[in-house]
Amino acid sequence: MKSFLIFRIFFRDLKKQRKKITLTTLAIAWGTFSIVMLLAFGEGLKNQMSKAHHGLGKGIVIMWGGQTTIPYQGLGKGRRIRFNEEDVEILKKRIPEIKNVGGEYSRWGVSMTYGKKTLTERVNGLYPCYEEMRTHYPDMGGRFVNDLDLKYRRRVVFLGNNLKQRLMGDVEAVGKIILINNIPFTVIGVMTEKLQMGMYGGPDEDKASIPATTFKAIWGHNYFNVLVYQVKDPDQADMVEKKVYEALGSKHKFDPEDERALSIWDAVNQEKEFNKGIVGITIFLGVIGGMTLLIAGVGVANIMYAAVKQRTREIGIKMALGAKKRDIMSQFILESLIIAFFGGGVGIVFTTMIVKILQAIPVEQEGLQFLGKPTISWDIMIVTIVVLGLVGLFSGFFPSRRAATVNPVESLRYE
């Protein structure tokens, strides 16, 4: 009943100061809109960036051979370290934390012909594990290089989606024959379009992949250009990296402490660092939104100050009847909380609608693709509700403190 009375007072005031309260509620709604919207964009960016990172592969580390800089076991410095299939076998055997590992032969400037069109492109010799490890997923109707291709050195090629488009246009590619270095290859699959942020030797969508054994037979490479491995648990990346140095160090006879012997691109830790940056951006966006909401909070405080003045007599009556400080204060705080949460509710509903609409609009442009789609998560909702609560509390607290200092003797005479 007490709270019921408070609602009655609130609605009576609503009638009296309809315009003022409506404007303030709108201000709160707008503030909520901006905080939720900005955070939703931050969330969308985070999701999209994570996707873009995983375009290269999830939890992978890329290694190039380097040169030793520390003399080791009687061997001088400056020796070149290069990898071949033996290294892959060693890593597979010795480090159980590694999920996939594979080498990659690579050649640039290879001619590719389909019909009358010839392009000069990059060809990679790969292993089947690249499908999962380096996200070379085939489009419907196609497949990636498999073990049999490898075993029989088949002349089959898996095309990057952009390369396929440039070389063959809209033709169905699977099953067609293209010439690579004037050698006929059957197209077995085309890569599914993906967002890729990190890359080496160009984006995957522009590369042609053939079985590593076929590659070796044609060009006679003895060493991999790149060695890639994928860890089972991204949190173990540092430990695995150390083990890799030890394993390869004992085989190639270099000091495991010699960091220059291998050149490593740790995409796992890079993503972690990058995510910290995204969290920073999200916080920044949230603070901007919070500022807008804060201004709206000042509006609520303003209304509550006016209400305190208007109700001086009423406060005096209540005090005479035995209202304590907290009885007087709680009423004003509750009222500003009502305004804050009502406005906030309106803002949240409005934002949800806008986000739904934005999510339904397809995005083609690349820059916008990296921005991603705004997404409202539970975290955002919780943050918003907490901020709204704080704004309501503070914008009610200070006026209510003034109300509690009303002198009952004077206010009872107040007309």
Added chain:
Amino acid sequence: MIEMRGITKVYTTGKVAVEALRGIDLVIQKNEFISIMGPSGSGKSTLMNLIGCLDTPTEGDYYLEGMKVADLDPNRLAEIRNKKIGFVFQNFNLLPYATAFENVEVPLIFKGESFKNRKRVGEELLERVGLKDRMDHRPTELSGGEMQRVSIARALACDPSIILADEPTGNLDSVAGREIIDIFVDLWNQGHTIAVITHDTEISSRTQRIVKLRDGKVVDGAGSI
């Protein structure tokens, strides 16, 4: 019951200090019906505010039912006003947006009574002042006399030690005023302690004792000390 000794009250406005009360000694016994009279500016209202614990004296001792209340903190004073004092004002001071019942309910809310108790007490009191069928009316829908009866019911809500009435008939016509006086007399006969501030000799003639104030001092009827 109520005992005041050497009470002074000084209002300081800027550099000017006004002595509203200059050494009041006053005793009100349990189940007494007194009136406080005096010309305007004699300190009647100030005295009532002090008795009602709305204000604290500058100097002097005030015992309410043996409890020293002169220097209690505001929250304790609020509790005392809630439980021991019932106010009836000249201009009623009802909450305009609340019904008669809700107005009577307010002090019970502050006391922390359950809704069930509030309903029982509120209905009982409104019946006692003859407003049972007007419970759901708002003050604007009531006559002056009815409003004052609501405020008497409200004053009785927490079963106070003393009822303080400040010119309770001042805003009423003579018929309604007489009804209000009758209610006070009834309450006194039922055992309540009542102090009325008034100019109206029609009221004061029906009280047991008249306390006369002049220039911030009790000149007559201070009671036995």
